[in-house]
Amino acid sequence: MAGDLDLLTGTWTVRVKGWVWEYDFRGDGGVTWRDLGSMESGVGNWAATSKLVNIWWKGSTTRESWQRPLTNSNDHTWYEAPYYRGKYRIEKTGFVAPSPTPPSGPTDANLIDRAWEASRTSLRFAVNRLRLLQRQIKYFEESGGSEDAFNELRRNYRRDMAVVSRKLLVPMNPMDPAFRSALASAIRLFEQNLALPKSLKAARDGGKCAASPQPWASAAGRTNPPDIDLCTIWFEADADLQRDVVTHEYFHICGVHDIEGVDTTAKALDNANTLAQVVAYLHDRARQKNSDGAEPMIPALPTP
CATH class of the missing domain: 3.40.390 (Collagenase (Catalytic Domain))
Structure with missing residues (x-):
């Protein structure tokens, strides 16, 4: 199931009760979150077992688990926090359902x-x-x-x-x-x-x-x-x-x-x-150079 961890890397939209968050997973085990309503943010880590991706956050007792194999959109999840306990919805950002015919190039x-x-x-x-x-x-x-x-x-x-x-x-x-x-x-x-x-x-x-x-x-x-x-x-x-x-x-x-x-x-x-x-x-909370590749930030800017 290693391939489903390739899907994990990148940005996900996460909906827990009335909150909408974005999680950004890196391949090195790091993850960041930001609240799309209040613009609050934080950092954490993730680790995978054969059946789960487990997530925890710096300075928080909240624990989360996503069932493997991962799919682009599902609720095979579990959230454990003092204010909520249960399933929630996740969706890979930019996910488009497969089309029966190859899409044409963008105009x-x-x-x-x-x-x-x-x-x-x-x-x-x-x-x-x-x-x-x-x-x-x-x-x-x-x-x-x-x-x-x-x-x-x-x-x-x-x-x-x-x-x-x-x-x-x-x-x-x-x-x-x-x-x-x-x-x-x-x-x-x-x-x-x-x-x-x-x-x-x-x-x-x-x-x-x-x-x-x-x-x-x-x-x-x-x-x-x-x-x-x-x-x-x-x-x-x-x-x-x-x-x-x-x-x-x-x-x-x-x-x-x-x-x-x-x-x-x-x-x-x-x-x-x-x-x-x-x-x-x-x-772009991890950006360290201009979008044209110029002016790298030395020393690096803080993230996220």
Whole structure:
């Protein structure tokens, strides 16, 4: 049954009573979870026997078991916690029931729709994370610097603080005025991007794509409604890069520029690529380099 453990690796949607969580399993025995409602998250481990995959979480007495062999969607599970005991539903993310005929390749419209939805999902997640971080900073301040509030910041927002600090070039201290100002500016720009309507065209080698060599996409500046052409090279990229290019181009619609040599916070907040990658690093909790493979994070960012 070793093959069913190959199915385990990746992301699963887990529904327990009224909660909806995402579990992300790694092949090395690690697993992370995040709550799709509150954006809370945690880490744990898994181990397999001949009949079960057993899961446990750091700092929790909750224990879970999934029966083997695994399938893409089932309720052959058991949850043991003080607040619930019983079965629950699991489903491998992205699972599509087999079709009797081989599916045709995705059309340009399919790829555009997928990237648009992925861009909006990552932006919503990033805004939620930064809003929660902002709220926790305010709680820490109002508590007079309580140890519990400080520990909550370190425990649940280490990655978010590191992303803001390193990509927006501000001190790691969340109480520093520069950090808090950059955080508020990022939230405002993310919300502006998220509020824009969909307007993406498959220009490929025509339209605005013909104006410059090898562009990924081209936006007509700060326009209302948006006007963005997607070029041939965009359609050949992987899904994460397609998503982040869409996010990048919509920052241009918000009035953000392309800046070489980002060495100040002001430049970082006015650089579409920096902002798009902040969104990606916040959403992709294990990401350690840009979606185009550039700028590896050394030292590595905290995960998840």
